[in-house]
Amino acid sequence: MSLLGYGMVAWLGFKLANLLINLLGFPVLRESREAPARGVSLLIPARNEAHNLEQTLKGFLAQEVDEILVLDDGSSDATPQVVARAALQDPRLRLISGAPKPEGWMGKTWACQQLAEAARGDLLIFTDADVRWKAGGVRALVGAMTRERADLFSIYPRQITPTLPERVLLPLIDDVLMGYLPYPLLKTPFPSAAAANGQVMAFRREAYWACGGHAGVRGEVLEDVRLAQRLKASGGRLRLALGDDLIGVRMYRTYAEIIEGLGKNLIEFHGKSRVGLALSYALHLLGYTLCWPLALLNPLWLAVGGMGLLERFLLGLKTGRPGWEVVLMPLAPILSTPIYLHAWQRNYVWKGRVYSR
Incomplete structure (x- = not known):
């Protein structure tokens, strides 16, 4: 596997390690029998x-x-x-x-x-x-x-x-x-x-x-x-x-709403850097989607794809999502393409108001 492939394994391994830690230790809200608080x-x-x-x-x-x-x-x-x-x-x-x-x-x-x-x-x-x-x-x-x-x-x-x-x-x-x-x-x-x-x-x-x-x-x-x-x-x-x-x-009801809603703050998660935004998109596209056709050239890319599916599975265990959703992971970078493009724009509209990044 190329240096790029090993880098992908390291990145996904880092996420999987954090997921395992949080699978065991991240709190989940439970019903309480305590008396209701005042004020x-x-x-x-x-x-x-x-x-x-x-x-x-x-x-x-x-x-x-x-x-x-x-x-x-x-x-x-x-x-x-x-x-x-x-x-x-x-x-x-x-x-x-x-x-x-x-x-x-x-x-x-x-x-x-x-x-x-x-x-x-x-x-x-x-x-x-x-x-x-x-x-x-x-x-x-x-x-x-x-x-x-x-x-x-x-x-x-x-x-x-x-x-x-x-x-x-x-x-x-x-x-x-x-x-x-x-x-x-x-x-x-x-x-x-x-x-x-x-x-x-x-x-x-x-x-x-x-x-x-x-x-x-x-x-x-x-x-x-x-x-x-x-x-x-x-x-x-x-x-x-x-x-x-x-x-x-239920945050959004249509794909267009998802693009607008997630796109308005995606660049903020990347330090307001468009270079970081582009690298993030390339990383996710390679790690979750392109890894599967690349596996036809080098079977070791199957490890990358498998780690991505395992990531989605562990996340579902913690957040209560159905296990079959792991098969959707390769679609995520494809459907997120318009979100990244929306995040790239200097100006955006949210709830009828125009903002500048």
């Missing part, structure tokens, strides 16, 4: 989320929290009407009309900052409008957060993927986490050893303001990761868990 605020930024809220509001309202705040960030759909109707049935639910976004802020960071300022709870749980909470989800989160004495506890929800593009591409979100960050490293004091998921982030109020809140990451696309880094830098304690059956999410 909990559930905070939901929403911009054109009527289609999601019609399905997810029931889960939000099933949680044992003191208040549920939904901030309407200038929606052009029925988002405020959907929330207002539900609020008539539950006094904990309150609709907030967001102020216009100031220059230099991302839409989500501005919405979350306003929510934090309006919240009254000592525990601030930010969650996206498309996240599906089952009854007991907040109790389980708060219980785990208390046991771990965490200042920020972030959840990676289980991906709900009914269509083929979703099945192929969205598990890669968990693959990045589980394949590159061994959980024990998260417990070190180094701010660079941090990860978080903006879909569910629970802060102790004092820790949130101590690290600057969303104002400290106002212009960041990866505001969740940057917040986690700032929290650790300020002396806070960070912990993560997988949502398992209690917290799930």
Whole structure:
């Protein structure tokens, strides 16, 4: 096998080693019988989320929290009407009309900052409008957060993927986490050893303001990761868990939405480097797809392909995905091609707003 082939084996071996560590040690959220906590605020930024809220509001309202705040960030759909109707049935639910976004802020960071300022709870749980909470989800989160004495506890929800593009591409979100960050490293004091998921982030109020809140990451696309880094830098304690059956999410419904959604922040994961983006694409294409025709020339490339399939299998064991999905791994680089091209562009549109990289 060529030097390139050995390099691919080393890269995939590194990911497999991290996956094995996380298979044993990465926490999974479990139901809790502890008494519900008091002073909990559930905070939901929403911009054109009527289609999601019609399905997810029931889960939000099933949680044992003191208040549920939904901030309407200038929606052009029925988002405020959907929330207002539900609020008539539950006094904990309150609709907030967001102020216009100031220059230099991302839409989500501005919405979350306003929510934090309006919240009254000592525990601030930010969650996206498309996240599906089952009854007991907040109790389980708060219980785990208390046991771990965490200042920020972030959840990676289980991906709900009914269509083929979703099945192929969205598990890669968990693959990045589980394949590159061994959980024990998260417990070190180094701010660079941090990860978080903006879909569910629970802060102790004092820790949130101590690290600057969303104002400290106002212009960041990866505001969740940057917040986690700032929290650790300020002396806070960070912990993560997988949502398992209690917290799930269906992020996108069409292939076009996946391209737009994943493409907006892909380059951020590569240090904003287009060279790094190109190398990443080539690496994944070779390691998961082209390895199979190359095996006709050199059977040792079968080892590369086999390692890629094993990676997907181990990831599925941890995240609850069906085993047969391993056969989809070679499709991932092909379907991700438009995502990389979208990430290459200088300007992009997200939820009706134009941003520049």
